[in-house]
Amino acid sequence: MAKKGQLPANFKTVLEKGDQIYQPGISVDCTIFGFHENVLKVLLLKVNHSNKWALPGGFIYKDETIEQAAYRVLNERTGVDNIFLQQFNAFGDPHRSDPTIHQNRYLEYGIKIPKGNWLLQRFITIGFYALIDFTEVDLEDAKRTEGAEWIDINKLSDLMMDHEAIVLKALEALRTQLAYLPIGRNLLPKKFTMPELQKLYETILDQKLDRRNFQRKMIGFGILNKLSETRKGGAHKAPFLYTFNDKKYQKALKEGLYGSW
Amino acid sequence: MAKKGQLPANFKTVLEKGDQIYQPGISVDCTIFGFHENVLKVLLLKVNHSNKWALPGGFIYKDETIEQAAYRVLNERTGVDNIFLQQFNAFGDPHRSDPTIHQNRYLEYGIKIPKGNWLLQRFITIGFYALIDFTEVDLEDAKRTEGAEWIDINKLSDLMMDHEAIVLKALEALRTQLAYLPIGRNLLPKKFTMPELQKLYETILDQKLDRRNFQRKMIGFGILNKLSETRKGGAHKAPFLYTFNDKKYQKALKEGLYGSW
Structure with missing residues (x-):
């Protein structure tokens, strides 16, 4: 060289x-x-x-x-x-x-x-x-x-x-x-739809997830606030918007998504 | 010296x-x-x-x-x-x-x-x-x-x-x-009671756990087989014996206790 x-x-x-x-x-x-x-x-x-x-x-x-x-x-x-x-x-x-x-x-x-x-x-x-x-x-x-x-x-x-x-x-x-900690607060807009959150998980896991299971699981974690607003403008029925519940998100970061034993 | x-x-x-x-x-x-x-x-x-x-x-x-x-x-x-x-x-x-x-x-x-x-x-x-x-x-x-x-x-x-x-x-x-993987197969006798399993978790976590929550959660993981036998000899009502379901235990070791998304 x-x-x-x-x-x-x-x-x-x-x-x-x-x-x-x-x-x-x-x-x-x-x-x-x-x-x-x-x-x-x-x-x-x-x-x-x-x-x-x-x-x-x-x-x-x-x-x-x-x-x-x-x-x-x-x-x-x-x-x-x-x-x-x-x-x-x-x-x-x-x-x-x-x-x-x-x-x-x-x-x-x-x-x-x-x-x-x-x-x-x-x-x-x-x-x-x-x-x-x-x-x-x-x-x-x-x-x-x-x-x-x-x-x-x-x-x-x-x-x-x-x-x-x-x-x-x-x-x-x-x-x-x-699998055990919350994710996404710095990766999604402040208000997001369930399909957007699911896409985040699907992208990281590199696999398609079942819509109903995902939604049930996510809501079960108790870290989301469902808003009364919907995301307008799409061809489909307007999906509801969510935000992360800051306090519960922080708690889950410490204790895990499935809470304490 | x-x-x-x-x-x-x-x-x-x-x-x-x-x-x-x-x-x-x-x-x-x-x-x-x-x-x-x-x-x-x-x-x-x-x-x-x-x-x-x-x-x-x-x-x-x-x-x-x-x-x-x-x-x-x-x-x-x-x-x-x-x-x-x-x-x-x-x-x-x-x-x-x-x-x-x-x-x-x-x-x-x-x-x-x-x-x-x-x-x-x-x-x-x-x-x-x-x-x-x-x-x-x-x-x-x-x-x-x-x-x-x-x-x-x-x-x-x-x-x-x-x-x-x-x-x-x-x-x-x-x-x-x-918090996300099964444990205990090499730490407990082949047949064990739910209180024995709970004690293992309590010892590792160094905290008392709620009996009902623990049992519900454990059974929900689907890694246990409940036997028809009970552990006799105690002062209390004889508790049922369990074994780990080998196949499901192995699966949970790979995919986590809460299964796939």
Whole structure:
């Protein structure tokens, strides 16, 4: 690969002193799910000069917690902030790391990472996930520097290393969460119809649900207020509008949808 | 501290070559919950020559997965095998490690761990948990070597470092699991009464439950077979016996207690 210019200062630091300023052999990776109008996407970064995509990830400073590292890395790499991240799994296959990714990044500047350098070792990564409304995130800043994009969860391809497996495991964690915790308050408009709520669940679960069962179950949770208004304008009978009952929604977030024993 | 004899070979290897054979700065710790006759305990090891207790834990070889390390470490340190371990959280406070624990272990042999040695650095630990019947584990072998004991969950004291916080977080994960997955098949006799099942839940949740609600909920899950037999011999009206319906129990383990959407 051609030499493109001088090695940036942060690249030099990571190469030469990374093992002194970061925890060795460990990283964090963030799976940010975005939902909007019945589409579920995931936030990915184009790996420079390759056709591969990567989760926003990075190293852990010696003086920060894993959680602090996850928030910092996500912000540094995508500009995204104020998202509640949940740790869900550590990924530690001994062969998951691909040293050529770091190698290629440095080769662009004509630098070959020396054998034995910490960047070329095995990394265990700790996975975090979040679910947000992707229209509320402005990726313009990020796009300029890192090529951040929202990619449809059903159109994942060419993810580097084990990042597709990480996304799928995060999706599993999200679906488990859906089974016992409320969801949707930041993903739907303030007033929504039962079909809209059902679509949210169907999109995350990637399956069709029975309309009557869903409605019965949802109303049974007691987290919704039915309004007297209806959504007008459709071809069908105008469906009723609902809002989340804030207090009961918060309670269910703590105790689970099925309440206490 | 007095010099007690020659440094064992494995201590020497860990000290001198540990950073070459293990992943640096990372460990695993296992929280093994044991239930029997309405008592919930946790498997702890007495830290040599101290009043502290520790979770069974250890390092990750460079060529093994995190899961392999957890099973190996648990077996090496307690003799326990064939337990299904679940990863639940990574603990990474920058100040969680206590280098004096390793230091004291080596000082018993008159060895001072040199400054900068990998054992004295910050460790991130990945937590696993399991719930078993503690009468099915023979700790005799373990007791001879490491002082493994089942300690009542309500009588935890003097755990080293952040191990009590790890146990409490594992308990939280177990209680969350209880809210949407079946439990008890390996913890109760094959035939059991509803009060016995309720006691299991009450013990894990550490709270009294309403008898009628509990029964209605449990029967609603459809995972129990009610037998025509009753448990005789008590002072009260003989309660009916139940067994788990294997097929439905397995289904609920996959799909959750509340079934599919």
